[in-house]
Amino acid sequence: MALIAIGLIIYNLSKQRDFAEAEMSVTARALSVALDQQLLVTRAALDSIGAAVTEGGDPEQLRRIARTVQAMHPNWSAVSLRAADGATLFTTAVPYGTPAPQPADISSQIAEVIGSGHPQVTGLMYDPVSKSPVAAVLVPVQVRDGRRFALVAEVAASKWEDLLRNQQVPAGWVAGIVDRTGIVIARTRAGERYVGQPVRDWMREAIQSAPEGRAEGPALEGEILSLAFSRSAVSGWTVTFAAPAAFFQEPLRRSLWTSMAICGLALGAASLLVLHYARRLSRSVVGLARMADAMQTPGATLPPPPPADMEELTSVYDSMRQATDQLRKAEEQRMTSMRELQHRVKNDLQAIMALLALESRQSRSDETQRILKELEGRIEALRLVHSRLYEAKLIGRIELGGYLRELCGNSVALYGRGHAGGIRFEAAVGEVHVDHDTAVSLGLIANEFITNSAKHAFPGQAGTISLDLAVLAPGEVRLRLSDDGVGLSPNRTRSSGMRLISMLAGQVGATPDWGAEAGTSLRLSFRVEEERAAA
Numbered sequence: 001m002a003l004i005a006i007g008l009i010i011y012n013l014s015k016q017r018d019f020a021e022a023e024m025s026v027t028a029r030a031l032s033v034a035l036d037q038q039l040l041v042t043r044a045a046l047d048s049i050g051a052a053v054t055e056g057g058d059p060e061q062l063r064r065i066a067r068t069v070q071a072m073h074p075n076w077s078a079v080s081l082r083a084a085d086g087a088t089l090f091t092t093a094v095p096y097g098t099p100a101p102q103p104a105d106i107s108s109q110i111a112e113v114i115g116s117g118h119p120q121v122t123g124l125m126y127d128p129v130s131k132s133p134v135a136a137v138l139v140p141v142q143v144r145d146g147r148r149f150a151l152v153a154e155v156a157a158s159k160w161e162d163l164l165r166n167q168q169v170p171a172g173w174v175a176g177i178v179d180r181t182g183i184v185i186a187r188t189r190a191g192e193r194y195v196g197q198p199v200r201d202w203m204r205e206a207i208q209s210a211p212e213g214r215a216e217g218p219a220l221e222g223e224i225l226s227l228a229f230s231r232s233a234v235s236g237w238t239v240t241f242a243a244p245a246a247f248f249q250e251p252l253r254r255s256l257w258t259s260m261a262i263c264g265l266a267l268g269a270a271s272l273l274v275l276h277y278a279r280r281l282s283r284s285v286v287g288l289a290r291m292a293d294a295m296q297t298p299g300a301t302l303p304p305p306p307p308a309d310m311e312e313l314t315s316v317y318d319s320m321r322q323a324t325d326q327l328r329k330a331e332e333q334r335m336t337s338m339r340e341l342q343h344r345v346k347n348d349l350q351a352i353m354a355l356l357a358l359e360s361r362q363s364r365s366d367e368t369q370r371i372l373k374e375l376e377g378r379i380e381a382l383r384l385v386h387s388r389l390y391e392a393k394l395i396g397r398i399e400l401g402g403y404l405r406e407l408c409g410n411s412v413a414l415y416g417r418g419h420a421g422g423i424r425f426e427a428a429v430g431e432v433h434v435d436h437d438t439a440v441s442l443g444l445i446a447n448e449f450i451t452n453s454a455k456h457a458f459p460g461q462a463g464t465i466s467l468d469l470a471v472l473a474p475g476e477v478r479l480r481l482s483d484d485g486v487g488l489s490p491n492r493t494r495s496s497g498m499r500l501i502s503m504l505a506g507q508v509g510a511t512p513d514w515g516a517e518a519g520t521s522l523r524l525s526f527r528v529e530e531e532r533a534a535a
Helices: 002-054 059-071 107-116 158-165 201-209 246-265 267-295 311-362 366-391 400-416 436-456 496-507
Strands: 076-082 088-091 120-127 132-142 148-156 174-178 184-187 212-218 224-231 238-244 397-399 423-429 433-435 463-473 476-483 513-515 520-527
Touching (some): 002 059, 002 132, 002 148, 002 212, 002 238, 002 267, 059 088, 107 148, 120 184, 158 174, 158 184, 174 201, 201 224, 201 238, 238 246, 397 400, 400 423, 400 436, 400 463, 400 476, 436 463, 436 496
Parallel strands (some): 423 463
Antiparallel strands (some): 076 148, 132 148, 224 238, 397 433, 463 476, 476 520, 513 520
């Protein structure tokens, strides 16, 4: 009976260790999610600056816009706009026109961002202006004349240290962030000493071998750590969460010595004592099993702690509960941040449309009024996208049919007010969910088609513009825009509007198919993700 009791203690404590290590992995994933959220906020802020860069303008004015956005992010060291050849158009690190110190060499990342069109995050580097370690977030931008640049935000490493400190890591435990090359970016323990230093070989091999997992080895200070890690999907950095190995070994060693001593003194009453102790262990194991089942669903309500007089068990339960709460809060914050961002962009675009309308009313030039009206139609396409994103149930996805129907209806109403005979609009749309970029491109195409039809298709007569959106097969969508006007004249095939439609169609992987029978028609066939097409 003594051997059975000792065996049960070993089994119970090994289960506790398994649960604790699993909880460490959950915590590492939660920290990785929180890190991704911070990086996505930084990228969104850079995209807001990129919108101004896309419109072009004086570098000094663009620098002032960047300074305004930087003021809302205290951890940013500088924002700069760089070309593929390494030239810096502006930087907020020094006054405009002042030669800036030689920055860290990230020319390869800049070239890759400009070439691929995808944002990137660098590893840790040294900022010569702030004289502190930073990491750079890069997003691509393209000016209207076709030139491409990279917007670079240098974020101080202290931002990621603050992120780790806010997690309330238990005393003696260590949380850290390591870049893709194995350099420490942030650390909750002795960060001032080890930030910028390489991690141990065993840790680098572990985090480079898999996106997440567990490992064990000596820390930078020398003590043995049990480590859980998870790689960031946005930056490629790895978040580590480690506890001293003694945290798991000492309870086992202490419990074994205590149980053997008690068993040696209580052999005379073994039957009653072992029965009582076995029941107590059974309740603990069942309680831990229930917690493990509940932990399979992040954010689920955990059952009450099992009845056991063990501080370690209570600590593990508390850590599991905190990690579950953290996962739920991180997801809620991500959704709130995304919706708030879409709402603000929508309001900003609405303000721009109001300014354009005001300028149009004050202008006496017909050409200026025409240009402003076309700009107003294109901005309306962008505003409706962000309005739909704000109201969407699926974060980052837009129901294309309703969006195009509303956009086309508004455009027809805008151009039909001053048209002799009036313009009627007909729509037949299916339900298709697409991403933000696809919706913007298709919305601008529809706006250009309606603009051209309103100007050229119905000279002095009434007409009808039609919209047809259909899902032909899973993942395959067809969009058709048509009018019953005078048809497509040869001198319009090379207009700027036609070129814009062709460029936008290429962005969604489609080729414009024009028709001139009984009016003018435009047909586009493109593909979307199958799981979203019939959402």
